[in-house]
Amino acid sequence: MDYWLDLFTGTTWDEFSRAGATISGFRDRMRRTVARIQPGDVLLCYMTGVMRWVGALEVVGRSDDQREIWSVAEFPARLEVKPLIMLEAQYGVPMEELEGKVEFYEHRSDRGKFKGFIRRSPNLFRRPGDGELVFQLLRQAETSPVRRSVDPRKLARKPLLKAETKKGKKTVQTLVSIPEPDEDRGEMVTGEEEIAATGATQHTEIQYLLLRLGADMGLEVWVARNDRGRSFNGVALGNLPSMVEELPKQFNEATRRTIELIDVLWLKGNSIVAAFEVECTTAVYSGLLRMSDLLALQPNLNINLYIVAPAERKDKVEQEILRPTFMLRESPLAKVCGFISAAELRETIDAATKARLTSSLNPGFLAQHAEYFGEEE
Numbered sequence: 001m002d003y004w005l006d007l008f009t010g011t012t013w014d015e016f017s018r019a020g021a022t023i024s025g026f027r028d029r030m031r032r033t034v035a036r037i038q039p040g041d042v043l044l045c046y047m048t049g050v051m052r053w054v055g056a057l058e059v060v061g062r063s064d065d066q067r068e069i070w071s072v073a074e075f076p077a078r079l080e081v082k083p084l085i086m087l088e089a090q091y092g093v094p095m096e097e098l099e100g101k102v103e104f105y106e107h108r109s110d111r112g113k114f115k116g117f118i119r120r121s122p123n124l125f126r127r128p129g130d131g132e133l134v135f136q137l138l139r140q141a142e143t144s145p146v147r148r149s150v151d152p153r154k155l156a157r158k159p160l161l162k163a164e165t166k167k168g169k170k171t172v173q174t175l176v177s178i179p180e181p182d183e184d185r186g187e188m189v190t191g192e193e194e195i196a197a198t199g200a201t202q203h204t205e206i207q208y209l210l211l212r213l214g215a216d217m218g219l220e221v222w223v224a225r226n227d228r229g230r231s232f233n234g235v236a237l238g239n240l241p242s243m244v245e246e247l248p249k250q251f252n253e254a255t256r257r258t259i260e261l262i263d264v265l266w267l268k269g270n271s272i273v274a275a276f277e278v279e280c281t282t283a284v285y286s287g288l289l290r291m292s293d294l295l296a297l298q299p300n301l302n303i304n305l306y307i308v309a310p311a312e313r314k315d316k317v318e319q320e321i322l323r324p325t326f327m328l329r330e331s332p333l334a335k336v337c338g339f340i341s342a343a344e345l346r347e348t349i350d351a352a353t354k355a356r357l358t359s360s361l362n363p364g365f366l367a368q369h370a371e372y373f374g375e376e377e
Contacts, residue, residue: 003131006043006057007121010089010155013047013054015070021083023065024057025075026122033122034077043081044125044134046118049154052092056138057081085138089155091145093137102130201230203280206308206342207264208232208240210276213349214266215242216358219273222247222265248272255297262290266363272303273363279309280342284320291337292326299330304364305337308345318373338370345369 006024008016016024024043026034037043037059045055060080069075087093095114098105103126104117117123125131207223207230214221220242228238237243247256248270259265264276275294277287284307291305307317317339320326326333348369352358 002038002041003125003128003135004037004041004043005118005121005123005125006045007118008045008047008054009049009157010047011072011157012070013045013089017086019067019069021057021086022081023063023067023069024079024081025069026077027073028076030120030122031077034079036124037079037122042084042131042135043079043122044131044138046095047089047092048118049157050089050092050150051095052087052089052150053095053134053138054087054089054092056084056135058084085135085142087138087141087145089150090147091141092148093134093141094148097137098134101133103127104130201280202310202342203263203278204230204232204237206278206280206345207237208235209346209349210264210266210278210308211237211240211243213352213358214264214274214363215240216353217266217361217363218359219363220244220267222260222262222267224263225260227263251298255294258290258293258297262294263287268363272301274304274306274366276306276308279307279313279317284309284313284316288320288326288333288337292329292333295329295331295333295336304367305333306340306366306370307337308340308342311341311343314339314341314371321373334373336372338367338372340366340370 039059039061041059043057043059044053045057046052047054058081060082063078063080065078065080066076095105095111099108099111100106104110104115113119125134204227207227211221211223221240222244223237223240228236230237244267247259248267250270251259259272259275262275263278265272266274275291277291279287287307291307295301295305307321309317321334321337321339345366348366349358352361
């Protein structure tokens with residue numbers, strides 16, 4: 001008997017439960033892996049977003065069930081299952097309880113990515129003892145329930161979102177995924193994945209400067225939803241002047257989910273005039289992906305895009321932004337997303353503030369201080 005990972009979100013877990021909890025489905029490209037699962041194997045159910053283990057399902061066998069169980073995707077590679085343990089997210093087993101006890105979460109630095117183990121489903125537990133431990137913790141949570149609060153936004157997260165793309169002259173729908181903040185935090189270097197809300201970090205300082213500058217210029221501003229509780233100079237970023245609580249309504253859900261995780265936005269009415277990703281501790285790649293996702297979802301959007309990072313990270317930014325995935329686009333990211341060093345940004349803002357010019361600046365003025373690596377020699 002083997003243990004297998006079965007991934008859910010709050011949405012897909014609820015849909016699975018309402019459909020009778022007898023059919024578990026996976027993406028079509030996982031059919032070969034699904035074929036390896038045998039009757040009697042156990043699927044251990046992990047709810048992403050809230051990071052809780054919520055169930056155990058015994059595999060009965062292959063299923064030809066074709067019902068529309070899940071709202072976003074079909075998940076056609078299906079298994080008939082028998083529920084052994086079914087928990088609500090509030091009573092699930094937190095992933096933190098496994099730290100130092102399982103192969104995929106040996107150290108705190110594994111948090112977020114968990115060595116890639118939770119990136120796909122189904123996925124075999126390489127050490128049977130790890131699966132047995134999760135199963136026993138689930139059984140304990142069932143018999144001695146402990147209620148732990150969960151973020152309702154993470155609980156309601158959809159695994160895939162519908163977006164439109166052009167294929168020739170046709171507009172077709174496709175499914176896209178928008179990574180959650182917890183996943184991004186997993187890319188931080190050791191010791192930086194959990195920054196105290198009141199910590200005066202370089203990342204938070206740059207966000208603060210950009211937000212204050214945008215407000216001084218008469219613009220509305222937005223800070224990444226997961227950064228609103230961070231503070232600089234004793235002020236929470238979410239409480240700064242001209243901060244908006246909601247993003248413009250004209251964008252589809254996939255676009256809004258992408259935009260709300262961008263570090264800083266400048267807005268004018270319903271229009272976004274500039275977007276900033278601050279890359280002081282993360283792998284650079286995650287911020288560029290968000291910029292690229294935004295342009296892929298809204299190819300006609302005309303806004304200024306910037307990566308702000310310490311000068312010593314310039315070579316890293318250039319290396320990443322010139323990757324084929326960003327360059328082999330109709331509009332290469334390197335030509336529309338500029339690099340600004342953190343030191344130059346501070347100097348520019350300080351000079352404009354001392355000269356009392358911030359209120360008269362045009363939002364596009366920073367393009368003069370940005371370097372575009374995609375320009376022709």
